[in-house]
Amino acid sequence: MKKTIKEQKAVLIILLSNIFIAFLGIGLVIPVMPSFMNIMHLSGKTMGYLVAAFAVAQLVLSPLAGRWVDRYGRKKMIIIGLGLFGIAELIFGLGTNVGVLYFSRILNGFSAAFIMPAVTAYIADITSIEERPKAMGYMSAAISTGFIIGPGIGGFLAEYGIRMPFYFAAVLAFVACISSIFILKEPLTKKQLAEISAITAQTSFFSDLKRSLNPLYFIAFIIVFVLAFGLSAYETVFSLFSDHKFGYTPKDIAAIITISSIFGVIVQIFLFGKMVDKLGEKKVIQICLISGAVLAVGSTVITGFGAVLAVTCLIFLAFDLLRPALTTFLSRAAGKEQGFVAGMNSTYTSLGNIVGPAMGGILFDANIHFPYLFAAVIMVIGLGITVKWKEKQFTENNV
Template sequence: MKQKYQLYLLYNSIFLVFLGISLVIPVLPSIMNELNISGAGVGYLTAAFAMTQLIFSPFTGRAADKFGRKIIIVIGMVIFAFSELLFGLGTTIEVLFISRILGGLAGAFIMPAVTAFIVDLTTDQNRARALGYMTAALNFGFIIGPGVGGILAEVSTRLPFFVAAVLGIISAVTAIFLLTEPRRKTEVAAEKTEVKASNFRTILTPVFFIAFLVIFVSTFGMSAFESFFSLYFDRKLGFTPFDIAVAITGGALIGAIAQIIFFEPLVRKFGEINIIRASIIYSAFLVFIITFMESYWAIMAIAFIIFVGFDLIRPAATTFLSHIAGDNQGFAGGMNSFFTSLANVVGPIIGGILFDINLDLPYYFSAVVLVIGFLITVIFWRDPRRI
């Protein structure tokens, strides 16, 4: 019972943080237009967030192993709250950059620690379900957030950022008083994956390297698409903050439902690697097809289903890593965040440059990169547990 209570608290914390993040999505195009920021500028802002996460994730993952999961989570939430407050107050691009840097630092603290916390609380039998629920809670935050953000934007385009800051503080206080530091996992991974993670040479171990490479390439393609989702709709069809909120809320809702209902049985039947392969192809196809859509309802229809593939890739990769990491869960979570952030640095920058040339180019680029990721999984990736 205590385990379930702790898991629910973690899900709630993740929900509140990502609710705060998604509150601001519908108003970002308005902020960009207000400050005359180009597509490349949006890419650099996104990359600033990811670059910070990239630099600090390996260290925060190790810090979660050394100092405890709870304290790292609390610190991350406080930093997140301050970053959102700063973005809401910012009137120059320099202030927005500082805010995004702090936001990336918060992400580097929160995600590896929460993932490791959940792994510590679960077993091999229920871990996929727990991590799937974590991602579902994350996505449910995105479901509620854009709708609320669209409503708040009717009052002020800055109000969603202040509400996000308050949610960050609520999450931090909840974690301080209600979370209990878990007992660490000491389980041993499969013999073929036993490695010492005392230094970064572990990354070059084939079973880790291919997994991280797939995470990098798939995230690289996804980030080129996701970073310009709201701006693309704004520029192509003149979507209002409310329209953007509907598109993102609908997509997040369907993605969350797919995770809750289908993720665990699909993993049991097909395995994480096959789920990732199918999801990459599904996502690449829809990212390519959306560039040919001209009507409001056609784009809305694709927006409602396009995130299903993306939302299955993330928990599948996280679950796979948790199984092969043994007692180095903080390391695996940190490296997962590291390679995700590395892709999120390069993808938005290239996507932003392409966006300024032609609105559709980032999506063509994204589709090609996702196909490359699929080919890597087919040619090189094998599950050591099934060899």
């Protein structure tokens, strides 16, 4: 029988600290992206392609990373991912041409392919099915908290140069990597890893992809794809939209993201687990998709800092609840295949992240409102797909 979250509090804190630091580094650079875009004379299309390059790299490596998480252990993959993340941020900060920036984003994609499946599988390993929604909510809150502090620090560091946040992110990643080597412990025994590895060795990427078409997983994976597709299109242009339409400074953008993230974290920590217990993953996801679509359309007509802040708080909350709801369902259905499911989750997310940012950047150049309307349409499509989600069937298949 697995220990309760309270009994494993120290382990969970260490693990959440790692994911927090990784996303703190990502959050640091958000406020400076418009300035970076203007100084290097980059178009919205190029910015979209830079985000898409990250997703392509994550897509290529995610299936292998998911298998390696099961074969070599969660800890090793987390360490490798954090190390790559630090190198990628350092290169981006030093980059002076688009080619170097693309290389950095590719390394960043590789790091994400290692970190996310490993952390998700790690948390699933140490929690019971009953407590997993709460633990996944904590993980999502740790990610959001990274964005809370990140943009604020990024806006402050930007006063000393727009490249400074990238250097700071690199240092944080290296600190997290070194700390993990000495503090984090592998949750599975060598025997358990060997057993899972024996099963993994009998499969290939294409067999894994075929296995993802199993009705037990497929509808959820499709929703993961649709969510990533619409969400990435929205998030990619958020800071650019705020800069071009309202003339917001990096500090203004940082303030909006920080307040919105705090709101999301509070709900995730105190209400997400209760919401899933009462409504189930399906209803939580549907409510979030409906809210997200309405608010994305609303984003195109609002004016004034207060209105922008209010709508952004609510739409970010919808996105923040969607992620752990989907992740909770998939980890609950995965059983002993945590690495496989986490890897496929990352793969389908990457597929959405490839097309979404590229489309968002192209649409932004055509009309700054189009990416938001595009995201709303995609979320409505996702809502339609959830109608085919037979939650009872998934529950019965999970042992």
